[in-house]
Amino acid sequence: MFPSLKRMLIGRPLKSKELGEQKLNKTKALAILSSDALSSVAYGPEQILIVLVTVSAAAFWYSIPIAMGVLILLLALIASYRQIIFAYPHGGGAYVVSKENLGLYTGLVAGGSLLVDYILTVAVSVSAGTDAITSAFPSLHAHTVPIAIVFVIAITLLNLRGVTESASILAYPVYLFVLALFILIVKGMYDIATGHVPAELHTSLGSPVAGISLFLLLKAFASGSSALTGVEAISNAIPNFKKPAPSNAAKTLIAMGSLLAVLFTGIVLLAFYYGIAPKADVTVVSQIAEQTFGRHFMYYFIQGTTALILILAANTGYSAFPLLAVNLAKDKFIPRMFTVRGDRLGYSNGIIMLGFFSIVLIMAFNGQTEHLIPLYAVGVFIPFTLSQTGMVVKWIREKPKGWATKFIINMTGAVISLIVSMMFFLTKFAQVWPILVFMPLIIFLFYRIRRHYEAVGDQLRLSTSEPAIKIEGNVVIVPVAGITHVVENSLNYAKSLTPYQLIAVYVFFEKEEEAAFVEKWSKWQPEVRLVTLHSPYRSIIQVLSKFIDTVERKASQSNYQVTVVIPQFIPKKGWHNILHNQFSLLIREYLLHRKNVVVSTVPYRLKK
Template sequence: MLSSIKRLLIGRPLKSTALGEQKLNILKALAILSSDALSSVAYGTEQILIVLATIGAVAFWYSIPIAVGVLFLLAALILSYRQIIFSYPHGGGAYVVSKENLGVNPGLIAGGSLLVDYILTVAVSVSAGTDAITSAFPALHPHTVFIACILVVLITLLNLRGLTESATILAYPVYLFVLAILVLVGVGIFKIATGHTSASIHHAPIGAPVSGITLFLLLRAFASGCSALTGVEAISNAIPNFKDPAPNNASKTLILMGSLLALLFSGITFLAYYYGIAPKASETVVSQIARETFGRNYLYFFVQGTTALILVLAANTGYSAFPQLAFNLAKDKYMPRMFTIRGDRLGYSNGIVSLGVASILLIITFHGKTEHLIPLYAVGVFIPFTLSQTGMIIKWLREKPAGWIAKLSANFIGALITLTVLLIFFITKFSQVWFVFVFLPLIVIFFHRINTHYEAVGEQLRVDPEHPAIPIEGNVIIVPVAGITRVVENSINYAKSLTDQIFAVYISFDREDEKRFEEKWQKWQPDVRLVTLQSHYRSVLVPLSKFIDTIEHKASENNYRVTVLIPQFITKKSWHNILHNQSSFLIRAYLIFKKRVIISTLPYHFKK
C-alpha cells in the first residue's frame, strides 16, 4: 500500500541508466535555477522603499540611483560567476572555490552559509508568494502560515518526481511571470509616455532635497535592494545538472538570467518611483503598480497570479541547489552519507526532504513574515559571494593563465563590492543578522565533527596486513527461550547446525515454574544444555545480560566468539504485531551495543 501511494505521489522508479535523460537544457534550466533570482523582482524594490519610507515619500527618488548601484553589482557578479563556471565545471560553486583556494574552513563557511541560504530561499519565496495571494484575497490573510506550509509540501513532492519533470512544470509559471512583468512595465511606460496616467500620481523629482537623509540610511536601503541578487550563484552550484556541454549551457543561462533580472528590476523600480508607490503591510508594491496600471481587471489578477506562482516556485532554486551542495559536502565527509544517495527518481531525495522540513520549521518560527527573513537571507548569500570572489583572486594569482589580469580585475571588483555590501548589512542591520555570528561557527564545528567521525570510522575499517585480526577459533551460541515452541525448536536446530557449544537460557520468575520447565526441557532437548536464571524483579534483560557477559569473558580467553540467537516469530498480517509483546525486539535493542557479542535474529513466519 505504501509503495502504491509513493508511486502515485512521485512516480515510478527510474533506472540508473536514465540519469542522462534528467539533464536540463537552457530553457528548462532558466526556469528551475533562475526562478529565485527572477522572483526577487517582486520584493527587491519593495525592500528599498521600506527603508526610504522612514524618511518620507519625498525620499523615494533615491530608489533610482540605488537601483543603478544594484545593477552594477549584478553585472560584476554575472562576470565573476561566469568565470567560476568555466574554472569549476563540476559544480560546487562557492564551496568548492573557497575550499580549494582559501582553505577548508572558508570553504565550510561558504558551504554552510549556502545551505542555510537555500533553506531561507524556500521560506522567503513561499512566504512572499503567500503574501501575494493574500494581497489579492485579503480574507486568506489569517491563514498565511498554513498556506505557506502546504505550498512547501507540494513543491517538495514536485521535486521528488525528478529534475526534468519539475523543470517542465515550472517553465510555464516562470515564463508567464516574465511575460506578465514585461507587459506591466511596457504598458506602464507607454501610459507615462502618452500621458494617460492617473492625475492623482505624485512623486518627488530626482534630485529633490530631502531633510533627514543620511549616508547610513542610503547604505541600508542599498543593502536591502541587494536582496534582489539572491539566487545568482545557484547556476554555478548546479552545473552537473546541465546537458553537455554543461559549462557553455550554464554560462548562457547565467547571462540570460542576468539580462532578464536587470530588465525587470529596472522597470518595476522606475514605475514604483513614477507612481509614487509607498510600501504597505496589506498590499505588495507590485500589486499597487499593477492596480495603478490596469485597475483591478483580469490583467491585474494575471500579474498577481503569476507573481504568486513565481514567488512560491522560486523555492525550486533551493530544491535544485541544496541537494547538489549537500552531495558535495557529504562526498567530502562533512555531511551525512545519506545525502549522496539518489532516490527512486534519480534526485538526491534525502536532501530534498530535509530542505522541505527545515523550511516549514522556519516558516512556523517566523510566522511567515517575509521581512523578518530577508536580511538573514541576503547575508547568507553575500558571505559565499565574497568568499568565492576572493578565492578566484587567489586562483588567478597562483596560476596566472592567459588573460589572467582581466579575470583578476573582474573578480577583484566583485569581491570588493560584495564585501562592502556584506559590511553594510552587518553595520545597518546588525540587530536582524547577529545570529549569523552564532550559527556559522556552530555549522563549521558540526561539519568538522562529522568529518572526524568518518575519518575515525575509515581508520578502524581499513585492513592492515601488518596487524591482522585475531582468528576466531570457535563459536558459542546462546538462545534465549520463553517456552517449548516451534519457534524455539527452529532456532535450536539452526544452532546445532553451526556448533555443539549451545546454551538455552530460560528466565524464571518463581522456583516452581523453573523446576517444571527444566523437566520438560530434559525430555525434549536432552542434548542441549539449559541454563535457568531466576529474576526476582521480573526482568528478562538484566539476568540475561549478566549471563552473556560471563560466557563472553570465558569464551574470549580461548578466542571463541559468542552469538546470541534470538528466536522471533513473524505474524502473517502486520496489525497482529500489536497483540504480542515483541520481547525479541526488546532483547535485540538491549544487547546490540555489547562489544564482542554477535546478535542474530532467526525469524519463524506464521502461515495464518
C-alpha cells in the same frame, strides 16, 4: 500499499543509463535555476522602500540611484560567476572555489552558508508566494503557515519525480510571470509617458530630503541587494546541464541577468512614479498592478503568476542544494547518504532534507517573510564575497592570459559583496545575528563528521596492525520465553553452528514459573542445556546481560565466540506489531553495542 503510493507520487524507477535524459536544456534550466533570482523582483524593490519610508515618502526618489547601484553589483556578479563556470565546470560554486583558493575552513564557511541559504530560499520563496496570495484574498491571512507547508510538500514531491519532469512543469509559470511583468512594465511606462500618471504622486528627482544619510542609503542598498539572491545557483548546478554544460550554463546565466535587470529596473521606476509606499498586508507589486489595471483580470493574472513564481522559486534551492550536498559528502563533511541517487536519478535524500528543514523554518518564523529575508540575504552575500575573493587569489597565483581583466571583475564583485555583507550586520544585526551562532556550530559538525569517517576508515583498513580474532567455535545463547515453534526454529538454527555449546536461557519473575517451565523443557529438549535466571525487578535485559558477560569472559579464554540467537516471530501484517511486546528488538538493540558478542535474529513468519 507504500510501494504503490510511492509509484503514484514520484513515478516509475529510472535506470542508471537514463541519466543523460535527465539533463536540462537552456530553456528549462533558465526556468528552474533562475526562478529564485527572478522572483526576488517581487520583494527586492519593496525592501528598498521599507528603509526609505523611515525618513519620508519624499525620499523615494533615492530608490532609482540605489537601483542603479544594485544593477552594477548584478553586472559584477554575472561576469564573476561566468568566469567561475568555466574555471570550475564540474559545479560546486562558492564551496569549491573557496576551498581550493582560500583554504578548507573558508570553503566550509561558504558551503555551510549556502546549505543554510538554500533552506532559506525555500522558506522565503514559499512565504513570499503565500503573502502574494493573501494580498489578493485577505481572508486567507490566518492560514499562512499551513498554506506554505502544503506548497513545500508539493514542490518536494515534484522534485522527487526528477529534474526534467519538474522543469517541464515549472517552466510555464516562470515564463508566464516574466510575460506578466513585461506587460505591467510596458503598460505602466506608457501611462507615465502619456501623462496618465499624475506628477504629484512622486517627488522630483534630486529633491532635498531632511534626515537622509549615507548610512541609511547604504542600508537601503543592502536591502535592495536581496533581489540578487539566487544568482550563484547556476554555477552550483552545472552538472545538470546538457553538453556542452559550461557553455550552456554561461548562456543561461547571462539570460537570467538580463531578465533580472529589466524587471527589477521596471518595478523600481513604476513604484517611484506611482508614489507607492510599502504596506504590511499588500505587496508593492500588488499596488502597482492595481493602479495600472484596477482589480480586473490583469491584476489577478499578475498576482497569480507572482504568487506562483515566488512559490516555485523554491525550486532553485531544490536544484542546487542536493548538488552542493554531494560535494560536501564526497569530502566527508556530511553523511554519505547525500551522494546516493534515488529511484528517479535525483539526489532524493538532499531533496527530502531540504523540504523538512524548510518546513521547520517556516513554522519557527510563522511564515513572516520580512523576518527571513535579511538572514537569507546575508547568507548569500557571504559566499558571494568568498567566491569572488577566491577567484582573485586564483588569478594572482596562476596569471593566465587576460588575467588582469578577470582580476578586476572579481575584485569589484568581492568589494561590493563585502560592503553589502557588512551593511547587513551593521543595520540588521537583530535579524542576522543567528548566523554568527549556527555557522560555527555547522562547521564544528562538519569536522566531527569527517573525523568519524576518518576513524572508521582507519579501523576498517586491512593494513591496520590490529590482529584478526581467531575463533575456535561458538557458545550459542538462545533467550527463550516459552515452548513454541519460534523457539524451536531458533534452536535448530543454533545447532547448525558447529562446533557449538548451546545454552537456552529463561528469565522468570516468580518461582512457580521456573518449576513449571523446567519440567516442560526437560521433556521437550532434554539435550539442550537450560539456564534459568531470576529477575526480582522484572528486568529481562539487565539479568540476561549479566549472564552473557559472564559467559563471554570464560569463552574468550578458549577463543570461543559468544553468539546470541534471538527468536522473533514476524506478523503477517505490519500493524499487528503494535499488539505484541517487542522484547526481541529491545534485546537486539542492547546487545549490538556489546564488544565481543554476535547477535543473530531468527525470524519465524506467521501466516495468519
